[in-house]
Amino acid sequence: MHVSSIGFGASPLGNVFDTTDEQDAIRAVHSAIDHGINFFDVAPFYGDTLAEQRLGKALLNKRNDILLATKCCRYANGVFDFSYQRVMTSIDGSLERLQTDYVDLFQVHDIEFGDREQVLNEAIPAALAVKKQGKARYVGFSGLPVRYLAQIAREVEVDTVLSWGHYTLLNDEINDELVPLSKQKGFGLLNAAPLMQRILSDAPIPAWQNSPQPVKDLQPKLLDLCREYGVALSDVAIRFALDHPAIATTIIGMNAQRQVDQNVRVLDFTIPDGLLERIDALVAPVKNWMWFEGKPENNVRKPNEINE
Numbered sequence: 001m002h003v004s005s006i007g008f009g010a011s012p013l014g015n016v017f018d019t020t021d022e023q024d025a026i027r028a029v030h031s032a033i034d035h036g037i038n039f040f041d042v043a044p045f046y047g048d049t050l051a052e053q054r055l056g057k058a059l060l061n062k063r064n065d066i067l068l069a070t071k072c073c074r075y076a077n078g079v080f081d082f083s084y085q086r087v088m089t090s091i092d093g094s095l096e097r098l099q100t101d102y103v104d105l106f107q108v109h110d111i112e113f114g115d116r117e118q119v120l121n122e123a124i125p126a127a128l129a130v131k132k133q134g135k136a137r138y139v140g141f142s143g144l145p146v147r148y149l150a151q152i153a154r155e156v157e158v159d160t161v162l163s164w165g166h167y168t169l170l171n172d173e174i175n176d177e178l179v180p181l182s183k184q185k186g187f188g189l190l191n192a193a194p195l196m197q198r199i200l201s202d203a204p205i206p207a208w209q210n211s212p213q214p215v216k217d218l219q220p221k222l223l224d225l226c227r228e229y230g231v232a233l234s235d236v237a238i239r240f241a242l243d244h245p246a247i248a249t250t251i252i253g254m255n256a257q258r259q260v261d262q263n264v265r266v267l268d269f270t271i272p273d274g275l276l277e278r279i280d281a282l283v284a285p286v287k288n289w290m291w292f293e294g295k296p297e298n299n300v301r302k303p304n305e306i307n308e
Contacts, residue, residue, distance in 0.1 A: 001067050001104060001138060001188070003249040005242055006263055007039040008032045009192060012255035013054040014047020017198070017206060020255040022054055028260050029058035033065055035264045041069045041162075041192070041251050043109055044094060048076035052097040063100050070094045071109035071142065073123055082114035087126035091135050105160060106136035111143045111152060112294025124156050140187070144293050147300045150177035153185065162251075164192035167244060169200055169222075169237050169279055170215060171288050179246045192251035194241035201234040210291040221282060229272045236275065238266045 012018075013025045029040070040059075042051050052070065059066065072090035073082045087108075095101060108114075108123045119141075127139045140160030143149050153161050161182065167174040174191065182189040195201045197209045199219050209216065226233040241250045252263050280287075292299045 001039075003039040003067055003188075004037045005249060005267070006037050006238075007041055007190070007192075007249040007251035008037050009251040009253035010040055010042035010051045010055050011046040012051075012253045013042070014049075014051030016046055016051075017253070017255075020054075022057070024257070025054050025255050026058040028254055028256050029055065030062070031257050031260045032254065033062055035260060037260075037264070038065070039067045039069065039249050039251075041105075041190075042098075043071035043074065043107075044090065044097075045071070045074040045076065045109060049093070049097055052094055056098040056100070060099060067104040068098065068100065069105035069107060070098065070103050071107045072127065073111075073114065074109040080110075080113045082108070082111075082118045082123040084122040084126040087123055088130065091130045095135065102134060103136050105138045105140060106130055107139070107160070107162060108141040110294065111141050112145050112148055112298040115295070116152075116298065119152065120155060124158065140190075142190075142192075144290075145299045146173050146178055147176070148294075148298045150181050153178070153181055153187065157185075158187055160188040160190055160248075162190040162192060164251075165196060165290065167191045167241055167247065168194055168196050169240055170196055170218070170283055170286070171290060173288055173290075174244075174247075182246060188248045189246060190249055190251060191241060191244070191247045194238050194250050194252060195234055196237075200237035202232070210293075212286070212289050212291065214286045215289050218283065218286065222279065225278060225282065226275070229275050231269075231272060231275070232262075234262070235266050235269050236271055236279070238263060239269050239271055240276070242266065 042055050072087045106127050111119050130136045131139050138159035140158050142162035146163050146166040163174050198205050223233050254260055
């Protein structure tokens with residue numbers, strides 16, 4: 001797959017951040033395609049299948065213009081199912097909602113919530129079986145604990161690994177293991193959440209955002225610093241993420257025309273001299289602070305990490 005440097009994160013289409021008007025969402029998808037964004041990432045989990053349904057409507061007559069990714073194993077109301085059979089039925093539901101007969105990428109969603117042996121022996125083999133059936137062209141997995149992603153990637157042969165929250169202005173741990181491993185094994189590396197669920201923007205931080213409070217408290221300070229330079233914090237955050245040479249695409253959540261326009265403009269944006277150094281100094285006391293999700297045995301902690 002030759003993916004655009006910006007990927008369209010479709011979770012907001014499922015009202016994950018706020019209520020999205022369906023027609024606005026469809027216009028945003030069409031605008032993104034018109035601007036050259038060709039990678040769209042969604043999952044049944046987002047809005048209890050609502051995001052898939054809306055994306056499917058938006059892609060009518062445009063399916064062949066884009067690369068479409070969805071996921072399996074994580075569903076609404078905290079339901080996880082990494083069994084072989086559930087993966088095999090999950091793809092059929094996704095294809096129906098997306099109104100297509102195949103996806104370009106099929107991903108096991110948030111592997112840290114699954115039993116390690118079941119992920120390795122059922123979920124990923126089932127996803128590979130879906131690929132063999134022709135319902136997916138490529139297979140990958142996603143998750144939050146970046147070192148656990150690397151552990152699993154060493155044991156399986158997949159096409160992609162999606163890491164989120166670990167390459168932003170607040171966190172660069174994707175470089176520790178996943179970047180060199182992606183080069184060694186040849187899988188595509190995807191980075192999501194460059195705005196860290198709105199912390200690195202001027203939007204209100206959602207109540208469900210789990211970062212440690214000292215990390216959230218950085219938002220107004222970072223906004224003030226960027227205003228000194230006459231730039232938007234979100235532009236700096238996205239440009240920083242896009243500049244990583246080993247990451248194939250950076251997935252940004254969008255649900256409105258104005259967001260698409262703003263994100264595309266960042267492609268021509270240059271971070272002012274000296275600003276990154278000042279951001280680094282401001283962030284340094286909480287750099288790489290992260291919360292934990294999933295099974296405890298799937299999270300390897302460092303001394304300065306916080307469990308919320």
